[in-house]
Amino acid sequence: MAFALLLSQTHPDGLADFALNHFRRELPEDHHRRMMEEDRRRAAYREELRRRPEEASAG
Numbered sequence: 869m870a871f872a873l874l875l876s877q878t879h880p881d882g883l884a885d886f887a888l889n890h891f892r893r894e895l896p897e898d899h900h901r902r903m904m905e906e907d908r909r910r911a912a913y914r915e916e917l918r919r920r921p922e923e924a925s926a927g
Contacts, residue, residue: 875883894902 872883
């Protein structure tokens, strides 16, 4: 952001949009935690499906 001062004078709306997009991003540590939790939930769901008895086919 070496040009932030110049951009704030010439393109303040663009600079604000750029900054907001940057600050709204998920932090790397939060992203890692979320991905680990999603993986854990998917694994638990797969395990639940494996434990369910197969339905008997009609006929």
